[in-house]
Amino acid sequence: MEYFLAQVGIAVFAVSGVLSAVRQRLDIFSIVVVGLLTAIGGGTLRDLILNVPVFWIEDLTGFWVAVGASFMTFVGIRFILKLPLRLLAYLDAVGIALFSVQAIDKTLALGHPAAVAIVMGLITSIAGGIARDVVTHRPTMLLSRELYATPILLGAMLYVLLSPYPGSRPVAMAAIFTIRAAAIRWQLFLPLRLTLQVDIDDTP
Amino acid sequence: MEYFLAQVGIAVFAVSGVLSAVRQRLDIFSIVVVGLLTAIGGGTLRDLILNVPVFWIEDLTGFWVAVGASFMTFVGIRFILKLPLRLLAYLDAVGIALFSVQAIDKTLALGHPAAVAIVMGLITSIAGGIARDVVTHRPTMLLSRELYATPILLGAMLYVLLSPYPGSRPVAMAAIFTIRAAAIRWQLFLPLRLTLQVDIDDTP
Amino acid sequence: MEYFLAQVGIAVFAVSGVLSAVRQRLDIFSIVVVGLLTAIGGGTLRDLILNVPVFWIEDLTGFWVAVGASFMTFVGIRFILKLPLRLLAYLDAVGIALFSVQAIDKTLALGHPAAVAIVMGLITSIAGGIARDVVTHRPTMLLSRELYATPILLGAMLYVLLSPYPGSRPVAMAAIFTIRAAAIRWQLFLPLRLTLQVDIDDTP
Numbered sequence: 219m220e221y222f223l224a225q226v227g228i229a230v231f232a233v234s235g236v237l238s239a240v241r242q243r244l245d246i247f248s249i250v251v252v253g254l255l256t257a258i259g260g261g262t263l264r265d266l267i268l269n270v271p272v273f274w275i276e277d278l279t280g281f282w283v284a285v286g287a288s289f290m291t292f293v294g295i296r297f298i299l300k301l302p303l304r305l306l307a308y309l310d311a312v313g314i315a316l317f318s319v320q321a322i323d324k325t326l327a328l329g330h331p332a333a334v335a336i337v338m339g340l341i342t343s344i345a346g347g348i349a350r351d352v353v354t355h356r357p358t359m360l361l362s363r364e365l366y367a368t369p370i371l372l373g374a375m376l377y378v379l380l381s382p383y384p385g386s387r388p389v390a391m392a393a394i395f396t397i398r399a400a401a402i403r404w405q406l407f408l409p410l411r412l413t414l415q416v417d418i419d420d421t422p
Numbered sequence: 423m424e425y426f427l428a429q430v431g432i433a434v435f436a437v438s439g440v441l442s443a444v445r446q447r448l449d450i451f452s453i454v455v456v457g458l459l460t461a462i463g464g465g466t467l468r469d470l471i472l473n474v475p476v477f478w479i480e481d482l483t484g485f486w487v488a489v490g491a492s493f494m495t496f497v498g499i500r501f502i503l504k505l506p507l508r509l510l511a512y513l514d515a516v517g518i519a520l521f522s523v524q525a526i527d528k529t530l531a532l533g534h535p536a537a538v539a540i541v542m543g544l545i546t547s548i549a550g551g552i553a554r555d556v557v558t559h560r561p562t563m564l565l566s567r568e569l570y571a572t573p574i575l576l577g578a579m580l581y582v583l584l585s586p587y588p589g590s591r592p593v594a595m596a597a598i599f600t601i602r603a604a605a606i607r608w609q610l611f612l613p614l615r616l617t618l619q620v621d622i623d624d625t626p
Numbered sequence: 627m628e629y630f631l632a633q634v635g636i637a638v639f640a641v642s643g644v645l646s647a648v649r650q651r652l653d654i655f656s657i658v659v660v661g662l663l664t665a666i667g668g669g670t671l672r673d674l675i676l677n678v679p680v681f682w683i684e685d686l687t688g689f690w691v692a693v694g695a696s697f698m699t700f701v702g703i704r705f706i707l708k709l710p711l712r713l714l715a716y717l718d719a720v721g722i723a724l725f726s727v728q729a730i731d732k733t734l735a736l737g738h739p740a741a742v743a744i745v746m747g748l749i750t751s752i753a754g755g756i757a758r759d760v761v762t763h764r765p766t767m768l769l770s771r772e773l774y775a776t777p778i779l780l781g782a783m784l785y786v787l788l789s790p791y792p793g794s795r796p797v798a799m800a801a802i803f804t805i806r807a808a809a810i811r812w813q814l815f816l817p818l819r820l821t822l823q824v825d826i827d828d829t830p
Contacts, residue, residue, distance in 0.1 A: 236618075246616045247571050248564040262471065267670065267680050272471050278537055292618060333686055348761055353552055355561045357763045360656040367655050412654040414644075414700060440822075450820045451775050452768040466675065476675050482741055496822060557756055559765045 224320060225283045227313035231257040231346065232287035234310045237298070238347075239354045246292055252350050253288025254281070259346030264321055264338045268328060307402045311369075314343040315394040318370050319387060322377055332378040339374040340367060363407045369397035428524060429487045431517035435550065436461040436491035438514045441502070442551075443558045450496055456554050457492025458485070463550030468525055468542045472532060511606045515573075518547040519598035522574050523591055526581055536582040543578040544571060567611045573601035632728060635721035636688045639754065640665040640695035642718045645706070646755075647762045654700055660758050661696025662689070667754030672729055672746050676736060715810045719777075722751040723802040726778050727795055730785055740786040747782040748775060771815045777805035 235256025236249050244252065258274050258281065265272045274281040291298060298306075318339035325335035344359065344367055351358040359366055373394030380386035400406060439460025440453050448456065462478050462485065469476045478485040495502060502510075522543035529539035548563065548571055555562040563570055577598030584590035604610060643664025644657050652660065666682050666689065673680045682689040699706060706714075726747035733743035752767065752775055759766040767774055781802030788794035808814060 240618060242565060244564065244618055245567060245612045246618075247575065247612070249618060251564055251571075266470055266674055267683065269679055271473055275471065275534065275538055278535065281537065281541075295618060330683065331686065333689065334683055337689075352556055352760055353562050353564050355565060358761050360652065360659055360761050361650055361763060363653060367659075371655065408653045408655070414648060414650075414652055414654075414657060414703060444822060446769055446822075448768065448822055449771060449816045450822075451779065451816070453822060455768055455775075470674055475677055479675065479738065479742055482739065485741065485745075499822060556760055557766050557768050559769060 220316075220320075223312075223316055225279060227316045228257045228280045228283045229287035230306070230309040230313045231317075232284040233291045233298070234306055234313075235347070235350050236288050236291040237306065238350065239356075240295070240299075242354050242356075244354075246289070249292050250285055250288045252354060253291065254284050255353065256346045256350045257284035257287070259349040260317070260342040260344060261321070261346075263345045264324075264342045267341070268325060268330075268338065270324075270328065304402060308399055311395050311398040311402065314366075314370055314398065315373065315391040317343045318374055318394055319377060319391050322374060323387075326381075336371070336374040336378060339377075340370055343367075343370050363413070365401035365406045365408060366398070368408065369394050369401065372397060424520075424524075427516075427520055429483060431520045432461045432484045432487045433491040434510070434513040434517045435521075436488040437495045437502070438510055438517075439551070439554050440492050440495040441510065443554065443560075444499070444503075446558050446560075448558075450493070453496050454489055454492045456558060457495065458488050459557065460550045460554045461488035461491070463553040464521070464546040464548060465525070465550075467549045468528075468546045471545070472529060472534075472542065474532065508606060512603055515599050515602040515606065518570075518574055518602065519577065519595040521547045522578055522598055523581060523595050526578060527591075530585075536585075540575070540578040540582060543581075544574055547571075547574050567617070569605035569610045569612060570602070572612065573598050573605065576601060628724075628728075631720075631724055633687060633691045635724045636665045636691045637695040638714070638717040638721045639725075640692040641699045641706070642714055642721075643755070643758050644696050644699040645714065647758065647764075648703070648707075650762055650764075652762075654697070657700050658693055658696045660762060661699065662692050663761065664754045664758045665692035665695070667757040668725070668750040668752060669729070669754075671753045672732075672750045675749070676733060676738075676746065678732075678736065712810060716807055719803050719806040719810065722774075722778055722806065723781065723799040725751045726782055726802055727785060727799050730782060731795075734789075744779070744782040744786060747785075748778055751775075751778050771821070773809035773814045773816060774806070776816065777802050777809065780805060 232253035236253045238256075239249070239252050261273050261280075321339045321342035322335040325338040326332070330338075348358045348360065373390050376393050377386055377390030380389060436457035440457045442460075443453075443456050465484075466476050466478070525543045525546035526539040529542040530536070534542075552562045552564065577594050580597050581590055581594030584593060640661035644661045646664075647657075647660050669681050669688075729747045729750035730743040733746040734740070738746075756766045756768065781798050784801050785794055785798030788797060
């Protein structure tokens with residue numbers, strides 16, 4: 219079940235990766251690269267930093283799912299663009315909930331402390347999207363006010379806090395999904411006082 | 423012979439890396455960094471993902487060849503810019519043919535499946551150029567319609583298919599070079615129907 | 627003492643990372659990511675290439691120092707922006723002097739040759755800042771004429787040359803700091819003849 223959900227997460231990430239670059243008039247090769255980067259880039263960086271074998275080298279399923287989902291997005295782009303965009307955003311929210319919790323489990327199982335696990339949850343969920351934006355020459359999500367990483371951070375901290383108790387896993391995943399879905403539904407941002415707004419003439 | 427050809431490939435990649443950033447008015451230090459990134463960046467990422475020692479740490483020859491070629495490009499820039507640009511593009515095509523096949527051999531020798539080997543062939547040949555464009559703040563080749571990765575992909579698949587037969591290596595290298603050279607000579611692109619062109623008002 | 631200085635270097639790098647992105651109106655999460663990337667990104671890439679455990683996974687002190695320094699920069703931004711900018715630039719110069727020499731020591735201790743050690747000194751000091759500029763969509767220091775990497779390169783070569791003699795460490799650190807401080811104080815650039823300036827109509 220969880221293995222299946224992980225593949226769904228990878229497919230959704232690939233689709234949302236391709237869609238986010240849809241204005242860039244990419245050819246089919248670039249589309250598959252962009253889909254792959256979004257879907258497996260974060261987990262690749264996590265595994266490199268953790269010094270464990272990169273997950274898609276060990277088991278190519280995720281790789282093929284990402285290639286297939288990118289290709290099908292290309293083929294069915296006119297159909298997909300007719301879907302409500304929010305549907306895809308909600309599916310993406312399922313993906314980050316799953317990816318974060320899985321990355322935390324993997325990191326804790328290697329004996330690393332909770333802080334490292336939370337960082338790995340974040341890296342797995344957001345590094346792929348950042349790499350995609352960098353190679354397609356677009357502003358990354360770090361420059362956006364969209365509430366994307368904060369739900370992951372809150373849910374990851376909750377997961378680590380609750381980990382001695384049974385049921386911590388679904389609770390953490392539900393927390394990430396719910397906060398992110400609320401951000402999508404009501405277009406939530408971090409309050410302005412948590413944003414650096416300084417009018418300056420000269421910076422180093 | 424092949425070791426020598428590999429060094430030629432690294433040198434050509436360094437030269438083409440420096441030339442592609444020639445409008446950016448870089449100083450000599452940045453030029454060497456850009457040449458190095460282009461020439462050894464792809465192989466570095468391949469080795470990190472394969473979890474083997476990075477090739478230029480093991481044997482510094484490639485590193486020095488890239489530094490030397492970058493430096494000589496700086497010194498002889500006026501002479502090099504008088505050469506026909508296509509000559510350099512053809513040399514670069516020799517480089518990608520060689521790099522791809524070597525990366526596939528290295529990956530297969532580690533016991534990985536053919537799909538991983540093909541991906542490593544692509545990463546070795548294109549990741550360095552993408553990193554160069556990212557750090558020099560230029561659009562990457564993923565945004566270009568130039569037929570660059572497709573010849574590598576076709577040649578790599580051919581190499582894997584033919585691998586049980588003798589002579590597969592020179593055939594695959596010739597295929598990559600020929601398709602790429604044809605793309606340079608007749609300015610080939612992927613057909614428009616393989617390009618994502620959607621007129622949209624709002625994307626996620 | 628040195629361990630303490632290393633933490634000061636990380637804190638200063640985080641502060642200067644946040645300040646360099648101060649115009650971008652980042653929220654608190656992005657600010658901490660940017661501070662972290664600047665402060666520990668270079669050392670992370672060094673450790674990945676050297677194939678040793680990433681330093682902040684082994685000992686989280688540096689990670690927390692970077693998070694704390696980024697957070698305090700956010701909280702105290704109005705106070706920090708009243709400080710003379712040169713003060714921060716000089717502190718940053720202390721950081722690069724220390725980081726470079728430590729990276730060289732670490733690399734030589736692993737049995738690598740001097741050239742690899744010098745490259746690792748450079749990577750540790752500049753890769754974090756380059757990554758920060760890439761994810762915040764700004765031109766990287768490779769495009770700037772600022773004399774930043776050259777002091778590190780000269781000091782690193784001096785350190786390797788002097789390494790058989792006692793006192794080589796403080797001498798090399800002083801050299802890096804002094805050349806960089808002179809570049810800040812008198813706004814030194816590499817001479818124009820060491821910059822690639824070609825007027826061209828078409829590049830590959």
